[in-house]
Each structure stands twice: as C-alpha cells, then as structure tokens.
Amino acid sequence: MSLTSKQIIEALSGIAGSGAVIGDTSRMGAFLNEPRKRFHQTAVAVVQPGSVEEVQAIARWASANDVKLIPQGGNTGLVGAQVPLSGNEVIVSLTRLNKVRTINADAGHMTVEAGLTLEEAHRAAEAEGAMLPLWIASQGSARIGGVLSSNAGGVQVLAYGNARELCLGVEAVLADGRLYQGLNALKKDNTGYDLKDLLVGAEGTLGIITAATVKLFPLPEAHETAFVSVASPEAALQLFYRLRERAGTQLTAFELMPRFGIDLQLKHGMIARDPSAGPSPWYALAEISIPKGGAYGLLQAGLEAALSDGTIADAVVAESLDDRNLMWATREQMSDVQSREGASIKHDVSVPIAAVPALIAEGSAAVERLLPGIRPCPFGHLGDGNIHFNLSQPPGADGKAFMAGAEPLHxxxxxxxxxxGGSISAEHGIGQLKTELLKSHKDPVALEMMRAIKQALDPKGILNPGKVLDGLPGSMGS
Incomplete structure (x- = not known):
C-alpha cells in the first residue's frame, strides 16, 4: 500500500466529509464483527458515502491509488465477503444510501437504494398494498445491496425465486468509478448480455450496487400454515409433491426440520411450547398463500388426503397469527439454537429436490462413521433442494477440538x-470462506470465464480482492 493510513483517511474525508469516515479501529466493531465471528481482520478505514456521486469519487480515487475497497451492506453475510481479508482494505458502507426512489404497486415494481434494509423495503411495499417476497432471518439488518450481491434466497424461493429472479435492474459503480445505469422495470429486454444478472450474486467483486429495481406482488389475503409430522425426509418429499400438485404457486413455502432441532429450542427456552402435534422424527412446515378472492382449504384438503394414505402421521394447522409466528420462529431459530448447545459445523448446500432424502441419509451416516456421537441437524428449504446440513458436537465434547477436526466432515x-449433482454453496455465497472449495468443485472452464470477467471489469483488483476468486484478477489462483 503506497499511501499511509493517515493519507487514506484524509483523502476519504475530503470526498465524503470527516463525519463519514471512521479511522479508529476501536469504533469499527459494527463493520468488522460478522455473525459467525470467524474473521478478525481490521480495516484501514470505514467510509459511509452519502450519495452515488460520492461512491463514484471513492472508486475513482481508489483505482488511481491502488486502494482496495470492500462494499458492505448490513454486515450479515455468513461467508466473510463483506469484511476484510488482508487488513489493508477500506470498507465502503452503503448504509446512508437508504431511500425508496420510486414505487408502483400496480405495475409491480419499486426502485430502492442499496442501504435500505430488507425489512424497510417490505414495509414500503406493504404500505402500497404490495409484497416483496424475499424473507430471510436477518431482514431487519440485511440491506438491499448486500441481499442482491449475495443473491439471497430465503423461505419463499419455492414460489418467487431468489434475489436474482426478483431483480429487474441495478445501478452500480464500477471499479474505476464509472456508473452502470441499469435500472429499469422491463420484464423483457433482449439487447445482449444480461449485465444485471452478472452483478447480482457477484459479492461486490465486479461493482458496488447502489440501487435496484425489484419486483412486487399483490399481498395475499391470508395464509394457511401447518406443522406436519412425518416419518422421514422421503415422506416429507411425497407430501411436497402432493401439495404442489394441488396448490401450484400458491404453495409458497415448504421447510424440513428434524426433531433434534425442536428439542434444542425447548431445552434452551427459545420457544414457549412445542408447535407440533407430538414427537416425530421429522417435520414439514408448509404454507399456502391465498390471493384476494382465492379459495380457502387447499392445505387442509391436502393434509387430510395425506393422512388417509399414511404419507403423514399428524399435523397442526395454525388457527391464529400467534400459531403461525411460533411455527416460523421454530424454523428460523433452527441454526441459532445450535450455538447454545455447543460448537456447530455448518454446510449450506443444495441438490436436486428428489435427491434431498439421499443427501440426508448418506450425509448423516458418513459423519457418524467419522465421529461417533456427532449430532446431525439437517434442515431447510426442501421445496427448492437447499439444505443446511449442520453438525452439532457430541455431548460433552471439546468445542475447539470439534471445530479443528472439521475438514474430514466437510x-x-x-x-x-x-x-x-448439487452445489457446495446454495444461498450464502463464497466470500473468503469457500474460495478453495470453489476451485476444487467448480467446472474449470466456468472458473476461467469468471476470472476473465473479473479481469475485464476490475483489472487492478480494487473491488473485494480475494473474495470468490482468490489470487490476482485473471490469474489461475494459488
């Protein structure tokens, strides 16, 4: 780094104002402390630009002075894409770019800035009688720019798709400060490469997303939600097929959970009562969204048919909002509760839907052979094949030793x-956590294409160096 920390802070202050720059590491905690506490590098500075023009000026200056930039939204990412890797980077926090620029519920879209939280976007849409159907556990702090940069998934991918499918256009600052003005509300645009889809999911390595146009949908009139007892993932899959056949796209969520995860939540007081009808090896959380004027009873009819032929053992249908909230809280807390029980090794993977039972059976057997007493906790989005294959330490085991022995389990x-035929990263991305894993599992030609794109858009390696693709831009990595 040719500039000193003092020179960098002074230059950034000249662009964004001294009040928008943090140079004291003791004040950077909110920007450095990521959720899993796996990465502990500091940054040279944090800058919070107040306009797109300031983001452009920061990028131009960084390119001219070879200063590395890390775009950051709400710092909720789970693979370290949004925090420093080397310690010589500047974090560009987009939190001050948080406006709703336009909203047209009738036409089904709104344009929002990158620093708006997902929850704020939900509220803005709902105030106009519409819905942005992207729901993730961290939506109160996750921001639109980060949500798109990581191509977040969530619990309604089954019906509406992930962040990429919900995005119509983006505005982004490139590594040299140029502004890509790709905001539009077009559902059809066959004018060459889809640059929006290139930037969404790039984890800030190709551009800094500053705004986006996202799809809106009509608010449902009601939801039918059930917590269903099933004997196995195979039975849950059969129930999913049945409900999807009956409800089509009105089946907006279908989640799979093991009894182990519910028992942990009851043990640690995270839920006040058991949402299920009683002990069962597995549970499915199914939800049907009913449009205005739509028919009620699809879920009930599907469950009754599944009960009659033995596909399911029992079910609890939510009779109130409190019931529904409890069911969803039980699902959303499935990962967090494991930290209260001890160390947990996590995998965010996907396979074809039909292969989910095989993944769970073979994966559980494999890790139990490697470490007797280990407690698998596979759960997640059965409806789209994305399973969070988490592993809790054996009771009484040393947590640090358990984590140190993670590699054979991985x-x-x-x-x-x-x-x-699955993917080693379904919805959390690559970041700095999975770069080596990507190299060993991604098609070599695909990696060459990715490196060529990085080299073309960021030849100096200014944006988020070492994330997704390691090594220098365009190199084959080390």
Missing amino acids: EAIYEIVTRL
Missing part, C-alpha cells in the same frame, strides 16, 4: 453433494 458432505 469433505464427506461435499463429496456426497457433488455426486448427487
């Missing part, structure tokens, strides 16, 4: 995922 899970 290898076992990823080997099965790859053999079943």
